[in-house]
Amino acid sequence: MAENRVGQQTIVFRNPPRIISSFATVGPDEGKGPLAQYFNDILEDPMLGQKTAEKAELKMLESTIEQTLAQAKLKKEEIHYYISGDLLNQIISSSFSARTLGVPFIGIYGACSSYAEGLGLGSVLIDGSYADKVLVATTSHYQTAERQFRYPIELNIQRKTSNQVTVTGAGVSILANAGDGIKVTHATFGKVIDMGLKDVNDMGSAMAPAAVDTLVQHLQDTNRSVADYDLILTGDLASQGKKMFGLLAKEKGISLGNKHQDAGDLIFSPQQDVGAGASGCACAAVVTIGYVMKEMYQGRFRRVLLIATGALMNALTFQQGESIPGIGHAIVLEV
Amino acid sequence: MAENRVGQQTIVFRNPPRIISSFATVGPDEGKGPLAQYFNDILEDPMLGQKTAEKAELKMLESTIEQTLAQAKLKKEEIHYYISGDLLNQIISSSFSARTLGVPFIGIYGACSSYAEGLGLGSVLIDGSYADKVLVATTSHYQTAERQFRYPIELNIQRKTSNQVTVTGAGVSILANAGDGIKVTHATFGKVIDMGLKDVNDMGSAMAPAAVDTLVQHLQDTNRSVADYDLILTGDLASQGKKMFGLLAKEKGISLGNKHQDAGDLIFSPQQDVGAGASGCACAAVVTIGYVMKEMYQGRFRRVLLIATGALMNALTFQQGESIPGIGHAIVLEV
Numbered sequence: 269m270a271e272n273r274v275g276q277q278t279i280v281f282r283n284p285p286r287i288i289s290s291f292a293t294v295g296p297d298e299g300k301g302p303l304a305q306y307f308n309d310i311l312e313d314p315m316l317g318q319k320t321a322e323k324a325e326l327k328m329l330e331s332t333i334e335q336t337l338a339q340a341k342l343k344k345e346e347i348h349y350y351i352s353g354d355l356l357n358q359i360i361s362s363s364f365s366a367r368t369l370g371v372p373f374i375g376i377y378g379a380c381s382s383y384a385e386g387l388g389l390g391s392v393l394i395d396g397s398y399a400d401k402v403l404v405a406t407t408s409h410y411q412t413a414e415r416q417f418r419y420p421i422e423l424n425i426q427r428k429t430s431n432q433v434t435v436t437g438a439g440v441s442i443l444a445n446a447g448d449g450i451k452v453t454h455a456t457f458g459k460v461i462d463m464g465l466k467d468v469n470d471m472g473s474a475m476a477p478a479a480v481d482t483l484v485q486h487l488q489d490t491n492r493s494v495a496d497y498d499l500i501l502t503g504d505l506a507s508q509g510k511k512m513f514g515l516l517a518k519e520k521g522i523s524l525g526n527k528h529q530d531a532g533d534l535i536f537s538p539q540q541d542v543g544a545g546a547s548g549c550a551c552a553a554v555v556t557i558g559y560v561m562k563e564m565y566q567g568r569f570r571r572v573l574l575i576a577t578g579a580l581m582n583a584l585t586f587q588q589g590e591s592i593p594g595i596g597h598a599i600v601l602e603v
Numbered sequence: 604m605a606e607n608r609v610g611q612q613t614i615v616f617r618n619p620p621r622i623i624s625s626f627a628t629v630g631p632d633e634g635k636g637p638l639a640q641y642f643n644d645i646l647e648d649p650m651l652g653q654k655t656a657e658k659a660e661l662k663m664l665e666s667t668i669e670q671t672l673a674q675a676k677l678k679k680e681e682i683h684y685y686i687s688g689d690l691l692n693q694i695i696s697s698s699f700s701a702r703t704l705g706v707p708f709i710g711i712y713g714a715c716s717s718y719a720e721g722l723g724l725g726s727v728l729i730d731g732s733y734a735d736k737v738l739v740a741t742t743s744h745y746q747t748a749e750r751q752f753r754y755p756i757e758l759n760i761q762r763k764t765s766n767q768v769t770v771t772g773a774g775v776s777i778l779a780n781a782g783d784g785i786k787v788t789h790a791t792f793g794k795v796i797d798m799g800l801k802d803v804n805d806m807g808s809a810m811a812p813a814a815v816d817t818l819v820q821h822l823q824d825t826n827r828s829v830a831d832y833d834l835i836l837t838g839d840l841a842s843q844g845k846k847m848f849g850l851l852a853k854e855k856g857i858s859l860g861n862k863h864q865d866a867g868d869l870i871f872s873p874q875q876d877v878g879a880g881a882s883g884c885a886c887a888a889v890v891t892i893g894y895v896m897k898e899m900y901q902g903r904f905r906r907v908l909l910i911a912t913g914a915l916m917n918a919l920t921f922q923q924g925e926s927i928p929g930i931g932h933a934i935v936l937e938v
Contacts, residue, residue: 270683270732270780277683277707279733320923348605348612349792356917357692359712363915366795367928372612373795374720375915375930377694377710385709389724396731397605398614445605457684460701460708580698580710582691588655593702595710 272395275489277456284451284602285394285443287387288401289340290561292554293332295410295436298546301536306558307437309335314411314436321411322356329354329365329407332438336403340442347371347442348399351390353382354407354549355434356416361407371403379578380504381458382406383439383553384597387574388455390443391599400445407438408548417468417583430470431543432506432532439553450564454490454600458482460580462593468586472509472532472544475577478594479505480516482575486598487522494527498569501560503552503576503596504532506545531555552576556601564603572601607730610824612791619786619937620729620778622722623736624675625896627889628667630745630771633881636871641893642772644670649746649771656746657691664689664700664742667773671738675777682706682777683734686725688717689742689884690769691751696742706738714913715810715839716793717741718774718888719932722909723790725778726934735780742773743883752803752918765805766878767841767867774888785899789825789935793817795915797928803921807844807867807879810912813929814840815851817910821933822857829862833904836895838887838911838931839867841880866890887911891936899938907936 274280291308299310311328318324329352337344350369352362353376366373378385383406390402411421413434419425427433443452461478479502487493494500505513510530517524531552532545556574563569580593609615626643634645646663653659664687672679685704687697688711701708713720718741725737746756748769754760762768778787796813814837822828829835840848845865852859866887867880891909898904915928 270729270735272732273683273734322919322923348608353710353712355693357919358690358714358915358917360915360917360920362712363795363928363930364920364925366915366930367797370794372792373930374724374792375688375712377688377697377712379693389709392727392731392733394605396727396733397607398727398731399608400605457707457709459705460698462702580693580695580702582693582695584657584692585695585699588657590699593698595698595701595708 277485278489279455281391281395281453283395284453285391286447286449286451287441288444288447288449289336290441290557291332291336291339292557293328293438294554298435298437298535303535303559306562321409325361325407325409325412326364329361329405329438330368332440333369333405336440336442344369344371347401347403349374349393349402351376351386351402352405353377355413378595378597379580380547380549380551381576381578381595381597382549384574384576384599387452387599388457388597391452391455394443394445402443405440406549406553408434408550410434410436413548427543428469429543430508432471432545432547433542434548435535435546435551437550437554439550439557450561451602452599453602456482456486456598458596460593460595462591464591466591470508471547471579472505473512474592475579475594476505476509476512476516479513479575479577479596482596482598484520494522494524497527497571497573499572500528501572501574502530504547505530505577506532508544570603574599574601612820613824614790616726616730616788618730619788620726621782621784621786622776623779623782623784624671625776625892626667626671626674627892628663628773629889633770633772633870638870638894641897656744660696660742660744660747661699664696664740664773665703667775668704668740671775671777679704679706682736682738684709684728684737686711686721686737687740688712690748713930713932714915715882715884715886716911716913716930716932717884719909719911719934722787722934723792723932726787726790729778729780737778740775741884741888743769743885745769745771748883762878763804764878765843767806767880767882768877769883770870770881770886772885772889774885774892785896786937787934788937791817791821791933793931795928795930797926799926801926805843806882806914807840808847809927810914810929811840811844811847811851814848814910814912814931817931817933819855829857829859832862832906832908834907835863836907836909837865839882840865840912841867843879905938909934909936
């Protein structure tokens with residue numbers, strides 16, 4: 269049995285990597301929401317002066333990477349690996365930013381679970397002495413996601429109440445084998461779970477079963493209970509999925525009490541007309557980096573379980589009648 | 604300095620993971636090429652009786668996974684992680700096969716370099732004692748790739764001589780911390796290199812600079828020369844890119860002699876009217892699993908450097924005037 273595992277599915281980091289620098293950039297709408305005070309940078313122009321939304325997403329990611337490096341007073345040459353994933357076809361934001369950064373690149377795809385998947389893999393590389401410093405990033409943009417997965421925004425399609433709005437934002441963290449910062453102590457990579465749900469206007473409910481599966485497995489593997497965590501943050505289930513998550517957890521005998529919050533449920537206020545809430549790769553990332561980590565430094569949370577969730581369909585699978593597989597990757601953060 | 608690294612970019616596996624089982628499935632055309640005898644399974648029907656090409660690609664991958672497990676007499680419950688990536692938007696073949704397999708899933712995207720990226724990450728998980736057994740897979744299909752990146756095949760668009768044909772196939776390997784099999788001794792994850800080439804009808808030339816960058820870095824890091832390898836196999840540069848690879852290597856003072864072969868150049872015969880040769884995620888995978896590993900067991904090659912290459916654009920970046928970034932991930936295989 270591999271010695272850095274517990275139970276069936278969970279990795280234990282014996283020399284927990286430190287998150288030595290993080291930076292969260294969000295768009296103007298996210299900057300008007302209840303978490304505004306927590307973000308490092310709020311864009312005035314979601315297009316960043318670019319001609320296309322894809323170029324805007326890329327520029328936002330690149331500028332967030334630059335600021336994460338600057339904050340840690342690190343040069344890009346000191347970074348051993350760059351791990352990133354995003355929602356765009358063939359993860360072009362990640363790949364194109366890797367071209368600019370010039371650091372060995374490990375491209376990942378976990379849809380909106382990418383930030384947790386990246387933190388998990390980056391922590392493996394650091395803890396296993398394969399790297400000293402790893403930069404983990406993800407990004408999403410309302411306009412690129414809408415036109416790729418749904419409709420061009422120019423059509424002004426009416427939103428359903430169960431729809432989620434893709435977060436415009438980028439979240440970047442640097443993991444290191446030394447230094448001050450929040451520790452990554454465990455990673456539970458999730459299984460792909462599909463309960464047969466097909467409504468692309470309710471992705472939260474489709475992802476909730478995967479998040480619960482990872483939660484149950486994580487608690488069992490680590491022999492912990494909800495009480496051992498100050499916060500369980502799911503990625504982007506939003507109001508519908510959050511409800512489902514609570515119900516399914518209860519069915520498994522897990523009472524979440526007041527410990528559960530969902531990034532997709534936190535980032536916008538109900539007055540912002542965003543349907544069920546937020547989603548997107550950046551959602552879990554900017555809420556973790558902005559809200560959670562800052563509250564950890566303030567002493568409000570000491571140990572947090574992040575379960576970032578992803579819906580693993582594309583625009584074609586829906587047309588071909590496929591249901592929506594979900595995944596949840598969990599990471600334990602500790603001060 | 605992380606102890607399991609040499610030089611600037613290369614990982615050394617102190618307890619080299621073993622590839623205990625591998626299986627290569629190819630389509631009918633690949634089964635008529637010069638490497639036919641090496642493949643484990645040659646499909647009679649590239650559609651596998653499915654209604655859509657995407658479902659065919661998925662079924663091909665799932666059946667290859669099943670046969671890789673059966674060959675090793677392993678149950679899926681014995682696999683700790685499933686790592687996979689493919690060319691389809693949001694890597695749906697990988698995600699949907701993960702749903703069937705039910706093993707914790709780490710989705711990756713490296714375009715046609717996915718097999719090497721997966722072997723590298725899988726080896727990190729095994730060598731670092733985070734897992735006992737990891738299943739690494741990739742797939743591509745001529746019909747899904749054509750209609751996603753180029754034109755529906757029904758249009759019968761004429762091929763240019765520098766065009767490459769996407770391999771229909773799936774390659775799956777199981778890495779383990781014990782057992783018999785080829786060893787993975789090093790991994791050099793590559794940087795994204797873009798020399799400004801924009802011709803999507805000549806991807807080989809666009810990827811060659813990244814492959815050379817990884818080759819140069821790998822040799823420097825390990826203090827080795829071409830003479831230390833019996834074979835340097837690039838992923839899918841095909842005839843144009845292979846030429847470019849040789850020229851760029853020469854410029855860096857590296858003479859490849861007769862050591863270099865390219866998977867995209869090997870898989871089809873010139874009589875098969877395939878333009879410059881083959882490409883696709885499956886290309887490097889099935890040639891490595893079929894041809895290279897079997898010849899390693901026969902004693903023809905003892906130490907092989909695989910540099911699987913990927914072109915990191917999508918159908919939109921081309922339309923938006925972007926050039927084609929390339930990447931090359933290197934893995935050392937040894938008997």
